[in-house]
Amino acid sequence: MPSFQDLHLKPPFAAALERLGWNPEDAAARESAPTAARGHNLVASTPPVPAYAAPALAGLLSRLSDGGRALLLAPPGQLDEWGGLAHALVQDTGIRVQVAHGTARAMRRLKANAVDLVIAAPETALTLLTRSALSMDALTALFLAWPESWGEEDSITALMQDLPKETQRVIYTSAPDRVEALVERYARKALTSGAAALEGAATGPVRTVGVSWARRVSALAELVELLDPASLVIWTADTSHHPAIAQAVALAEPELSLVTGDAPKAETIVAFDLPTAARLQQLAQSGEVVLLVPPGTESYTARIATPRRPLALPGIADTVSAAAAAQRGAIVRALEAGTPDRALLILAPLFERHDPVAVAAALFDLWTSSGPAEPVARVPDIPATAKLFVGVGKKDGATANDFVAVLTKDLRVDRGKIGRIELREAYSLIEIPAQDAEKVALALNGVTIRRRKVTARVDRGPTRSPRREGSPAGRR
Structure with a gap:
């Protein structure tokens, strides 16, 4: 049985191909690996997937281990795939690989002579060339991965014009008819393989x-x-x-x-x-x-x-919907666990001043926010509310609208500061922020409501005096 070493691959690269599941009897390996390892030009026709190029890339790298530098040009979206394949093949060989998503790191490593294989998109390689970091005449091999998909003929021309005749060319294509001109110009007399594998009737559905x-x-x-x-x-x-x-x-x-x-x-x-x-x-x-x-x-x-x-996989909308359902479930479980007394105590003033739905939405945003805290201007704490005792009630014909009208029009109290208004038979209670209560009570004294001059004060709740068993509680 033939081995990869019979195909002119050095032992580390032969072992790497075997780890990737390749067999020396595979037709693609038999044709491409020795051709690349000997330094000959190669044009291989395969599906547009980097995995199919493993034997040829192993041959090229096996040759590169004796010295030299290679450039692999691929579509931008495939760079990481090619990088993963190259790193799998060069384990324990000392060959240095650079996947150039940009130019800065690749430029530094090229100028320091610290890279043996550069993997880049044509546009990036052209930038490295124009900045004198990449020298085409110093390349031992050039690998072109599916150039029919690049759409950058000017870049290819600029890169190829200074390429020495002795530099090895390896071209992988999934559309041989679309690269005929490129092959004729830059890879004449190259060995061709794999074209028959792409032929055949379409299969479906x-x-x-x-x-x-x-x-x-x-x-x-x-x-x-x-x-x-x-x-x-x-x-x-x-x-x-x-x-x-x-x-x-x-x-x-x-x-x-x-x-x-x-x-x-x-x-x-x-x-x-x-x-x-x-x-x-x-x-x-x-x-x-x-x-x-x-x-x-x-x-x-x-x-x-x-x-x-x-076939459409679950998209971002489905992901968001699932996450939202999970968050709603967490809220329901918290509600079913019991009444959150401490939270209600803190939030009660907010519920009086704002729509509870809006308060809940604001709390949800705070709960789900995961970004870093940003410095913001300090917002004054929302004060607790106080109640004003006003000596006018239902028997006087007073309504909540009467109090709102007096407070907003006559006393210029902001409507948002007026909370619950409780109408009792002989008096009324009006909720006001504690910090404004004394001032509003003072201004409200002597104001006429329903033809009655009212008295107003901050309500302190029922007053209690020391009492003996059975004595009545104090009144207001």
Whole structure:
């Protein structure tokens, strides 16, 4: 049986490929790994998923371990996927990888000669080139990942014009016809592989889920929860994401399985990585297929799968609704636990001055707020209320409107400061903030209400004098 070392891969890279589930008898590995390891140009046609490029990247890195520098250009959304694959391949090799989401760190490391493989979008690489941090004529190899999706021909031209003829070119594409001009110009006489794997009739119906590259694992867990199939197979191109998938999905359950080759029969087959046309046909024969479709792969998906039935995962509205339901449940449990006497004592003055619904909403905002506290101007504490005793009541024909009119129009008391008005037979009680009570009582004395001059004072409650057993309580 052949080994990866027979394919000119050095032992650390051969071991890394085996950890990722690759076999030296795989056609893709047999064709791409030795070609890249020998420094030859390569044009490979595969689905637009970084996992398929593992053998070629391992060959390129195996060669790079003898010295030199390589540049891998990929769509911006795939940079972390490529970074994860590269780091999995260079374990224990000493090769230094830099995923350049921006230019600052990559520029510093390039100028310090502290990086061997730079992974970047074409625009970022062009910026590094114009700032003299990246030198194209010093590259040992250049890897172009699905250039048909870049839409930046000017960037490619600027980067390629200073590339030495002896620099190795590796191009991965999911649409060979769209990169013919690029290959003819920059990678002539390159070995081509994999084109036949992309050929074949479209398969359908197939369900699709649009999801970002970074959210595929979490989306898979949401999908399993949403569909809840009686049996499920999750198919991947290699095993690089198996630990994360196993953690997100309960694979210990007998009805769930995770495979890389032929899928066994199941109610639902989820393709975590986009398959080739031939592989999709096999998956569809085993069960209902759901494809995860990251950005930039839509055109490829349309070629291999038709008709397609989009499946929507729970969105932000569903997440917010579920969170709101959980919060309402917490409030109900608190209410059922008993009357919160202390809270009611604190909030009672607020309920008198404001709509209780508005008070509850404000308290909820305070409860759920998770942001850092910001310095604000100090708000004076809301004082407790006091009651004014006014010597006019129901028998005099007085109404609450009479008191409000006198207080607001004659005494210029703010309407918001007037609380509950209790009409008794011979007198009335009016709630006023304690800090204003003495002043308002003084102003109210001698005012005429219903043809009676009233007397007013701050009500102190019933007065009690020392008494003996059976003596009557004191009166007001």
